[in-house]
Amino acid sequence: MSRWRRYRIAFETLLIKEVLRFVRIWIQTVLPAAITTALYFIIFGTLIGGRIGEMDGYPYIDFIVPGLILMAVITNSYSNVVSSFFSAKYQRHVEELLISPVPNWVILAGYVGGGMARGVVVGVAVTLVSLLFTEVRVHSYMLTLVVFVLTSVLFALGGFINAVYANSFDDISIVPTFVLTPLTYLGGVFYSIDMLPTLWQNVSLANPVLYMINAFRFGILGVSDIDPRLAVLVILLFIAGLTAFALSLLSRGVGIKN
Amino acid sequence: MHALKVTGLHKTYRGGHVALRGIDLEVEEGDFFALLGSNGAGKSTAIGIVSSLVTKSGGRVLVFGHDLDREPEEVRRCIGLVPQEFNFNQWEPVEEIVINQAGYYGIPRREARARAERMLRQLELWDRRRTQARELSGGLKRRLMIARALVHEPRLLILDEPTAGVDIEIRRSMWAFLQELNRNGATIILTTHYLEEAESLCRNIAIINHGCIVERSRMSELLNRLHVETFVLNLAARLAAAPNLPGYEARLLDPVTLEVRVNRDQGLNRLFELLTEQDVEVVSLRNKQNRLEQIFIGMIDDAREGARAP
Ligand SMILES: Nc1ncnc2c1ncn2[C@@H]1O[C@H](COP(=O)(O)OP(=O)(O)O)[C@@H](O)[C@H]1O
Numbered sequence: 402m403s404r405w406r407r408y409r410i411a412f413e414t415l416l417i418k419e420v421l422r423f424v425r426i427w428i429q430t431v432l433p434a435a436i437t438t439a440l441y442f443i444i445f446g447t448l449i450g451g452r453i454g455e456m457d458g459y460p461y462i463d464f465i466v467p468g469l470i471l472m473a474v475i476t477n478s479y480s481n482v483v484s485s486f487f488s489a490k491y492q493r494h495v496e497e498l499l500i501s502p503v504p505n506w507v508i509l510a511g512y513v514g515g516g517m518a519r520g521v522v523v524g525v526a527v528t529l530v531s532l533l534f535t536e537v538r539v540h541s542y543m544l545t546l547v548v549f550v551l552t553s554v555l556f557a558l559g560g561f562i563n564a565v566y567a568n569s570f571d572d573i574s575i576v577p578t579f580v581l582t583p584l585t586y587l588g589g590v591f592y593s594i595d596m597l598p599t600l601w602q603n604v605s606l607a608n609p610v611l612y613m614i615n616a617f618r619f620g621i622l623g624v625s626d627i628d629p630r631l632a633v634l635v636i637l638l639f640i641a642g643l644t645a646f647a648l649s650l651l652s653r654g655v656g657i658k659n
Numbered sequence: 660m661h662a663l664k665v666t667g668l669h670k671t672y673r674g675g676h677v678a679l680r681g682i683d684l685e686v687e688e689g690d691f692f693a694l695l696g697s698n699g700a701g702k703s704t705a706i707g708i709v710s711s712l713v714t715k716s717g718g719r720v721l722v723f724g725h726d727l728d729r730e731p732e733e734v735r736r737c738i739g740l741v742p743q744e745f746n747f748n749q750w751e752p753v754e755e756i757v758i759n760q761a762g763y764y765g766i767p768r769r770e771a772r773a774r775a776e777r778m779l780r781q782l783e784l785w786d787r788r789r790t791q792a793r794e795l796s797g798g799l800k801r802r803l804m805i806a807r808a809l810v811h812e813p814r815l816l817i818l819d820e821p822t823a824g825v826d827i828e829i830r831r832s833m834w835a836f837l838q839e840l841n842r843n844g845a846t847i848i849l850t851t852h853y854l855e856e857a858e859s860l861c862r863n864i865a866i867i868n869h870g871c872i873v874e875r876s877r878m879s880e881l882l883n884r885l886h887v888e889t890f891v892l893n894l895a896a897r898l899a900a901a902p903n904l905p906g907y908e909a910r911l912l913d914p915v916t917l918e919v920r921v922n923r924d925q926g927l928n929r930l931f932e933l934l935t936e937q938d939v940e941v942v943s944l945r946n947k948q949n950r951l952e953q954i955f956i957g958m959i960d961d962a963r964e965g966a967r968a969p
């Protein structure tokens with residue numbers, strides 16, 4: 402059997418396993434995001450949004466749709482991989498992979514693929530929920546899709562690296578709570594950075610999530626605080642960096658081999 | 660061809676603990692081989708290195724001629740591992756554990772299903788195929804790990820203390836299963852600290868102690884040696900030559916010290932009769948323990964402790 406066919410089968414096996422894992426527990430993995438988003442729409446969109454008026458020339462509810470979708474993608478891609486890979490370490494079934502002839506990049510691809518799948522499924526669920534509250538007309542399907550997919554890949558990679566270093570269940574919630582959530586909330590989900598004083602505008606530009614949310618918003622609405630091409634470039638650079646880092650962790654066996 | 664050839668294997672764990680101090684080991688293709696040693700001797704570490712779970716600090720590993728450093732994937736394809744501790748996803752159904760493992764070796768899904776069914780039937784787990792792994796009893800979990808290790812039909816099966824904590828009936832059926840597998844051509848290496856287990860299964864053994872191989876021989880030869888006891892006799896009068904003691908192996912260490920090797924089934928009465936006949940007067944006698952026996956006594960203590968533990 403050719404080596405590539407062997408890798409492909411191993412990758413598919415891992416991917417199916419990862420997808421089944423979150424689909425089986427969809428009440429924990431898919432439903433919460435849909436419910437939270439519905440609440441955001443009710444509170445910020447319908448109740449408060451009416452008083453806020455327009456933002457960047459759009460009704461407030463329309464303005465926050467892209468950010469809310471992407472926020473769900475970010476959280477879910479990340480947490481899928483961090484909990485799945487950490488649990489593989491914790492229960493030691495990561496050893497099933499270590500003893501098999503599966504190269505590290507296939508292992509990484511399998512887990513990241515699983516995280517991406519969860520991000521996409523949840524993203525679609527949230528989009529469907531948002532359609533209950535407003536119409537979503539897409540400005541550029543191409544850009545929307547690219548940002549959607551790349552963002553889920555990026556945060557799935559982040560979740561993987563987090564899991565490699567994690568030694569306890571606490572360690573897998575530290576980054577989401579203290580890094581991811583602030584970055585997302587301050588990444589312009591609910592406001593345009595134009596509203597901020599210059600100093601805070603510049604500080605915001607150091608936040609990678611800002612680029613993703615704005616690129617995604619541009620894809621859907623056609624408005625953005627920054628150039629979407631720059632945003633895509635930033636995401637790609639982060640993906641390349643994190644991929645290289647994750648592979649080096651795997652090849653050194655950090656956290657998984659003695 | 661050697662199924663496994665290990666040279667100069669070293670392992671120092673992070674924190675500085677030296678677990679292996681230069682191990683050499685050769686296992687012939689088709690062999691049924693035991694790696695014996697008490698708790699903490701370094702068995703699992705050695706197995707871990709060979710099966711890619713532990714990174715080595717030095718030395719070389721060849722599996723069917725493939726070098727672990729240069730062709731890790733080829734090495735892994737040859738090996739099936741049954742680890743010492745349960746290491747499957749507790750929430751995954753039995754059947755999926757086996758099918759997924761096949762997938763990691765590149766076996767297409769349809770074929771993987773067929774093989775999983777075959778393995779699970781053979782190990783009497785088929786009825787439990789939809790059960791989550793955590794709901795199985797200890798013995799069934801062991802068998803699940805064996806099914807998983809065999810699904811890619813490895814040429815070399817390595818089992819790390821496969822019968823620890825398994826009751827005697829299941830242990831015997833597992834032995835029979837492994838012997839059948841070995842007859843069909845698989846090379847098997849198992850680690851154990853039960854001499855009895857190695858005795859009933861294995862043709863060749865190595866004993867590892869404090870990270871060094873201290874003994875490497877055929878099982879039969881080892882048993883012979885273990886069944887011989889050596890006594891040291893202090894004599895009242897000086898002798899010029901060892902007395903004639905038919906049936907016993909005796910040699911004079913010095914004119915008043917005689918060393919005699921006695922088979923366990925021979926007994927000492929006849930020895931003393933022979934000595935008395937030849938007017939050799941014995942002042943005192945002590946049992947000389949050999950190094951091998953000391954190691955085994957250590958292992959037996961371990962096994963007792965293991966049996967006592969909950
Ligand atoms: N991960 C580890 N870190 C540090 N020391 C270890 C580790 N694993 C095993 N050891 C030590 O290495 C020695 C050999 O252990 P092991 O190979 O498990 O022995 P055995 O399997 O023969 O009981 C023991 O002293 C053990 O404490």
Ligand SMILES: [Mg+2]
Pocket residue numbers: 702703704743819820
């Ligand atoms: Mg051990």
